[in-house]
Amino acid sequence: MRYLPLTNEDRAAMLARIGASSIDDLFVDVPEAARLSGPIAGLPNHASEMAVERHMAKLARQNLSAGEAPFFLGAGAYKHHVPASVDHLIQRGEFLTAYTPYQPEIAQGTLQMLFEFQTQVARLYGCDVANASMYDGSTACWEAIVMARRVTKRGKALLSSGLHPHYVSVAETMAKFTGDALQTALPTLSAETDAEALLEAIDRDTSCVVVQYPDILGRIADLSAIAARAHEHGALLIAVVTEPVALGALKAPGDMGADIVVGEGQSIGVGLQFGGPYVGLFACQERFVRQMPGRLCGETVDAEGKRGFVLTLSTREQHIRREKATSNICTNSGLCALAFSIHMTLLGERGLRDLAMLNHGLAVQAAETLAAVPGVELVNDSFFNEFTLKLSKEARPVVRDLAERGILAGVSLGRLYPGADALAHGLIVAVTETTTSEDIAALAAGLKEALA
Amino acid sequence: MRYLPLTNEDRAAMLARIGASSIDDLFVDVPEAARLSGPIAGLPNHASEMAVERHMAKLARQNLSAGEAPFFLGAGAYKHHVPASVDHLIQRGEFLTAYTPYQPEIAQGTLQMLFEFQTQVARLYGCDVANASMYDGSTACWEAIVMARRVTKRGKALLSSGLHPHYVSVAETMAKFTGDALQTALPTLSAETDAEALLEAIDRDTSCVVVQYPDILGRIADLSAIAARAHEHGALLIAVVTEPVALGALKAPGDMGADIVVGEGQSIGVGLQFGGPYVGLFACQERFVRQMPGRLCGETVDAEGKRGFVLTLSTREQHIRREKATSNICTNSGLCALAFSIHMTLLGERGLRDLAMLNHGLAVQAAETLAAVPGVELVNDSFFNEFTLKLSKEARPVVRDLAERGILAGVSLGRLYPGADALAHGLIVAVTETTTSEDIAALAAGLKEALA
Amino acid sequence: LEEALIFEIGDTRTTGVDFSPSPLQGRGPGRGEVGASAGDENAPLPTLSPEGERANRLGGLERTASFGLPGLSEPETVRHYTRLSRQNYAIDLGLFPLGSCTMKHNPRLNEKVARMPGFADLHPLQTMDTVQGALGVIHELAHWLKTLTGMPAVAMSPKAGAHGELCGLLAIRSALEARGDARSVILVPESAHGTNPATAAFCGYGVENIPATAEGRVDLAALTARLGPDVAAVMITNPNTCGLFERDMKAISDVVHAAGALVYCDGANFNAIVGRVRPGDLGIDAMHINLHKTFSTPHGGGGPGSGPVVFSAALAPFAPLPFVEKTDAGYVLVEEETAGEHHAQNFGRMTAFHGQMGMFTRALAYIMSHGADGLRQVAEDAVLNANYILRSLDGVLDAPFGASGPCMHEALFADDGLAEGFSTLDIAKGLIDEGYHPMTVYFPLVVHGAMLVEPTETESKAALDQFIGALRSVAERAKAGDAALKSAPHFAPRRRLDETLAARKPVLVWKEPVVAEAAE
């Protein structure tokens, strides 16, 4: 029991100080019937580090990891190269084993980093302010819808059909209980987004329009017109960005009129991790700041007048406001925010632009190569590093088939939209700087065989 | 060029301050003919982190690593489980990227650690004092022979036939130039060590006797008689320990009369690393301390009387004494010493004893199992975690054969003693806590087939 | 100690990451710079112009203007964050006695395991055949959590404790609606974590307080009196935030169930009882488990957490998607598509993908390391350490519930007896100067100037003795009215910070100084 420093002698001395005759005396308030007399049956006892590591390594080997195969999955989680220094720095005990910075005098490291992170996110998104992170993109999206309800005092949200279906599901789950009205639809396998339909649907009951940019199929639409229409009707535009690298190449949603921009930050610094932990980004324009959920770090001075940072505006939060808080979120995704911030600092604007150009260039190359495969049709006119193919067969079994050949081919729309026959032939393919020309050739060859 | 912070603007401003018109002006002292006008031809230009990592990973995959196979190699380098916290701690920038602690006021971390390390080594070896590390066991062994020459003013060293042949080679290389006389011999494939022969050979010209414990074939001999005989003749006993874990189970050489104890520390904290970097341990009795090579850390006080640590007795060293130094060693193996010290602190005496017992127990099990294979004979009566088998065939091709079957079977004496026919059937097998019963069974089965 | 902001030391043309050239390079005019930029920071910032036959496919929405994201070379980056880190306090540096937060040792084995490529480098939407080991981790951890709590089901996807509370309340609400008995009120003790009422409100419930008895436990009589057809559930923290075990827990569950309501347990303090008490034996219907508290996943300066929720048989059918099932053909992830077959009552999805995998691997490594025997020892040592602190400060600090029985894994003190003008805050800041992170302060709200001290089981007796000495010394100075204490901390990277200023004129992002702007 290598993690427990007390010796039996210590324990005896401590019981004596306490005035207890045995450890059982300290559990006297537990009802007799619920007191377990010994270790819970059916579970193994303690194991050496070597044994645990072996067991976990065995489980790890039962997976085909992204780095081991030509890999093309995206749809809300992207494989990017994370510099080694990022992981080194986040493992420093002073970051890794610190708590939420409630005592700012001895947490300036975390606080300054959060202040820098907030500024980075705000600038990336083209917004005035950002918070200190949310759980992930999907929960941040729901929080944005709730925030729009608070701001507009309206309860109807229009969700674009291009919004990630998991994000839609999360919103539907919550709306079922909160009574918010959501308007949703399935996407269509065409080059056009649903921007026109959304414009039509905005009315004076609308609290917000939620648009993903680029959308789930990888399509890119200008948000300016939707923003203008929403604002005319007193509604907010919420933009959702699942791939932050795209904003190294594309106009920021905030600069096109979005009031709230939320999204997933996983691409920068965090890694795939089978879906979590990720980091939700949340930014908005200055006038809504007091309606924001989550923690905020602000600049101030100390007793000697030196610049310092503290968590602030906590009167919005649950530990002060309890049931009147803007959200119930408490622990967020601090360490992932740190990873994001370090990676973004390494990149800088120059590096992010280079990275984006490299992603897009490879994606263009891949799209051209794959579209030339018989039975494959490129759905998109526009895309960043992810696009949708329409196959001559149902995509889901094709993906399984290719996985057996050691190619992780992409995300089938059948997986994301089970039961939607009109989408069953769709395959979302993501291409990043980690994709090689050999990978693209392998996928093209695999598709050719699978569709033959 | 991610490691270079200067921008072109910086460079221009700096050249202006210097008063140089171009960078070439700064290389004006290089003879014209030797000045290269551009990057050296035939070498690739800079590469992204991802590209370098991929290249190195590809090379790494071309090896069969110890963890991937039943593994039984020893003979001076041992596979042990190193706790994850060791590697975490040695990667802290404050340890990893510090220099030799020449400015003690801002190097107390390294210095206190070295003081603790010296104490740990001295206690492990049963000696009064130890230094702050050497390159590895083989070079430490030669340094001990030189030290014995300094102490005794004699030039003849008796090297046991049980001493690791690489250690013998290193000594022979050096002795060829320094004029020391070395007496060496090949080991024999028998249960008896050469203790008797060594006793005979000690005379009044002998500076030292060098004995490995346990020896290269894994045999264990009491050192007391040799120590006594050496001391009678005014010679020193140098004990060499290539497997420090053994001293969790076996009497320390210092406690049996060794004057100098040196060895390899790799087993504790360092890992296999294809042979280096390792860490040489060097300890001796108090009376010889001023003849020791290498760095020493000592306790002192600061201007306020607080305990602190400094490098000391540096008048023995090259940077002060130049050609009169006790050795030319400068940089040693600081970070490996740190890894050793952390791992040893985690173990403590209790853990080291447990570890040693576990190693020995598994070795006994393996020896019994393997000795039961037809064509296999156990050479040793005594051993710790390593023993020698005599096979019915030459061992070297058997080892190659088993490697093709995915079993890393041990070290053949043919590899260590090329050309020594009498040893060609010998196979050294090491067993540690990382060896499983399945591994042992696999080796037994493999040997059975290979020898059939 | 001053570390400049990245915006003050970096610029938009510097980068610490090199890239290979883009395949679009040289394909058309105006794009020659792409990829050639590395090493020449004076090249124009790359853009893809839409001219030419093989132009970009960005739909005419290229970002052209600079947006002011500074970059640093790798050496500068490493140094910036290394220096910043040194302004933090952390478990690795010393005892971190934050009550209710369970700041225990974070084993490095966990970090190593979580980074195995077979876990860290998996996409959540890979085909199930390619992620059997990952699903196995979720399944194994789920098994441990169910067995340790004595509950039949667990939802693994909640992202943190508060998200777990949400999960539990949504299941409760679904269950009640399923039986056609939607109810509107959640009862919460005054001493509860703020997330409890906030979560109840977040999913649309009204919230009412339950009073406590003088000894610091839920007032069973008052609770019973309040129960009625409008009460959906009671949220109890057990062990509670006063550091006490709710003796009447089983009785509470019984009256709540009798009133047709359900029992939610805040499991933040599970560390005190793991391996010694199974919440399932106390009649609880849902409880979240903070993997970052009881099971040692790192707090990371504020997350990520992970808050799996165990359910009673009554609630199990309503648990959210997705979850992992073991079948003859291997592990299967049950999502929207397949849930209908046998889990049609699920209340839906709480998050994209499947939860905090990175925390599952760490928690499983921790749990296996301790095993059934070790986890029991964890609870015992945690409780022993807390009682040792409680009793060692007898006569120094007032323990309002000191007579209510042994404390569990945290010791609660109040600010009675401090000198005029001295408060809990002064003690907290004074502890900083002694080299410690302060305890949780002003929580729970039911105790005046509350100080909640949780040492955890990973502190040695020597470390406790040192901390007790420091706390005693500070407390005595506060009682004696030592003026120097009012301005503590003196030996921290910062003196007391002006939180009022920060809130009154919020500065949440860095802006170029006005002078510099004018000069541009």
Next chain:
Amino acid sequence: LEEALIFEIGDTRTTGVDFSPSPLQGRGPGRGEVGASAGDENAPLPTLSPEGERANRLGGLERTASFGLPGLSEPETVRHYTRLSRQNYAIDLGLFPLGSCTMKHNPRLNEKVARMPGFADLHPLQTMDTVQGALGVIHELAHWLKTLTGMPAVAMSPKAGAHGELCGLLAIRSALEARGDARSVILVPESAHGTNPATAAFCGYGVENIPATAEGRVDLAALTARLGPDVAAVMITNPNTCGLFERDMKAISDVVHAAGALVYCDGANFNAIVGRVRPGDLGIDAMHINLHKTFSTPHGGGGPGSGPVVFSAALAPFAPLPFVEKTDAGYVLVEEETAGEHHAQNFGRMTAFHGQMGMFTRALAYIMSHGADGLRQVAEDAVLNANYILRSLDGVLDAPFGASGPCMHEALFADDGLAEGFSTLDIAKGLIDEGYHPMTVYFPLVVHGAMLVEPTETESKAALDQFIGALRSVAERAKAGDAALKSAPHFAPRRRLDETLAARKPVLVWKEPVVAEAAE
């Protein structure tokens, strides 16, 4: 800031490592405790008694008495070393201007690469078929080193710079002996690193100094005059330790060769010229390369280093074993067995196994990252940074060779002009209070109160400006005779330490305090 010693906080019965039971458990009487000890530190310390049929095989030499090795639990261990680390200065914290040591940024990619199991978890004596990738690393790195230096051969096994010097001198001696011309003297400049003469003596040579000219370079005339049939070799450091390039290097080589001797070059300062000058073009016969200086492998608080030695065609046949050759059948490690065929003149083996593999992987990753263009830029920026410091301190500190031409990658100052009683040491300690590690002091010996400042190429201009300001401020205080400087450092973990006491009464290991011993 006080951190106790492990001997003061640990004990021999505590361990931070758990083990599975030994297979000997229960096999005979007296051995039941083995492996059951984890979790019960009161069990007797394990021993294997020789009784019983299946007793241990330790030859009757069991260690029975306790030897006082303290253990700590894992949390205590992590905290002890984390706290200790914070008493160190390091590159990751700031500029580390140690002249001649080349304290540059250590990329974390290198650390990651070195830890790939395919490198880190290989035994040096595995069969060659199973280590082709590892041999490939050695071969690739060797190719880079040879090409960068313009030399035809390289010995990879030397463990550090001084070990490399030894390697070079042994090859030289072998070559001379092979032609039947054993010689006895090595000439070394006064300004050389102490390892140069120490190494020469270590392999049995006499050592004589070569004087320097007034401008800080080797005195070619004096050297020429001294050459004769007894001189085996000349050891030159180039760029030299005064920070200057030896303009006459080629001429030196020519006269040395003409005298039948060989030229050894100390490559500690290769960082200044890598990619701009090939030592092979200057007539050098052997040169070691400190991978931890020029090629960024970490210094680690004093090693491990790595010192490959490149050889001219004259010396190549005498290079030591082992080395890697590429054949049609893959990479082959040439050892004693196969060397005879084509490398019979090798001077033998310098170390067990094949050298510092862990440093090779790091250095190769670094070299590939920079490439041919980047390494050239490294030299340029390193030299630029040093000259920038040199010229920015004009009029502040005396630069004895300031008129001898541009400096290379380090700037040398002397202590002229300091106030009475003030010395280089005071400036060094004063820099500590400014937040910097001091420069190299009192080296080279040829300059009074020498201060050798090497910034390296990984410092930004902003970092240099800040350092220059600090050094200027301290220098001005030393010139003005500021008394506070005499007692610096004031803001370090320790004040000035009493090195004389340490040497006079050496305390090299911890011993139980006498009082405690008496009590036992």
